Amino acid sequence: MALAIQAPAKLNRFLAVLGRRADGFHELELVTTVLEGVAELTDQLDGEPAARLSLEISGPTGQGLVADETNLVLRAWRQLERVADRPLPARLRLEKHIPHGAGLGGGSSDAAAVLRLGNRLFDLGLEDQALLILASELGSDVPLFLLGGTVLGLDRGERVFPLSPVALEPLLIVHPGLHVSTPAVYRALQEVGYPDPEPLPSLPEGAAPPWRNDLTEAALKVCPELVGVRQALLATGGEPLLCGSGSCWAARYDSVTRRDATAESLRTSHPSWRVWAV
Known part of the structure; x- marks a missing residue:
């Protein structure tokens, strides 16, 4: 059985830097909207069980991305394997449309898609809170993509709360x-x-x-x-x-x-x- 998960970009509509923390990170407050439904700014992750774990990267913005253990997609998958306490061999295919290093959260969105896909593909039964904890360990922007819509982010941005939908201007x-x-x-x-x-x-x-x-x-x-x-x-x-x-x-x-x-x-x-x- 193969599954496909959409990984949309995001837009920080409000980003306040409230100070630098003792651990070197910065205290932030953000309002972010996930840009669902914008096909040209949405990556797609496909996966199916296989004999071993592999990742293929394609798409108009995939050039130069390396499918090794430093890739956030594979790092997220290893997190799932750690929680499941077993290998989760799968063939993963990532079609990239979100540009890298552009401030649109493409890598973080891909990681959130991995958590959703692996949880469903292998029937791990991880509830939303468990996925949010895994997401926060991967990166400050990853949890907001699990919520979708318009999100309030606190601390490093990883502590997230859903907000009522706020329409975007043109x-x-x-x-x-x-x-x-x-x-x-x-x-x-x-x-x-x-x-x-x-x-x-x-x-x-x-x-x-x-x-x-x-x-x-x-x-x-x-x-x-x-x-x-x-x-x-x-x-x-x-x-x-x-x-x-x-x-x-x-x-x-x-x-x-x-x-x-x-x-x-x-x-x-x-x-x-x-x-x-x-």
Whole structure:
């Protein structure tokens, strides 16, 4: 029996850095929406029982990814084997569409898909809380993909709570073909200075969170080329927001018509950029 699991991208709509912890990590508060239903920003993981464990990677953004034990997909699978206390031999196939190092959570989403797929494929009977614990051990962004929808993340981002759905404005997500190292961005926070620790304000039910990312200046320090992307989006009348630690930008518009016209214009003026309407 083969199973297929969708692994969508995510958008951090609010990201506050509240300080640095004693363990070297940063205290965060995030509001994140999982971009379900955007086919061009969704990876797919297929799996079936086999004689041994293997991973094949394909897809338009799979080039350069290595299917070895450092890959988050196989690390997540080993976590399942540890909990099950037995080998779980399977043939896994990952079709990549989410760009790597873009701030869209592709690797974390893949890891969450692995946990769901392995649990079902081998009938492990792991409940949601057990999967969330495994997810938090794999990475701060992994648990939010198990919840889906709009999620509040606390601590390093790994302590997650579902929020009421909050509609997205007409958006463009732009990937300029750059790769930004998340650890480098967090290190750069010390150079550019920590922002004022302003947590998420109280919001009425269903209200959109502030459009904010406290990692922006640190990311621009690490990758100055991102400034030109932001300027291009501002010139179109969009309101740009860095996606996570970069390198994608999200820009919201006051109408679908303006968003779609901007998408066509950017594809012409910047043919090396990838542009998605959300």
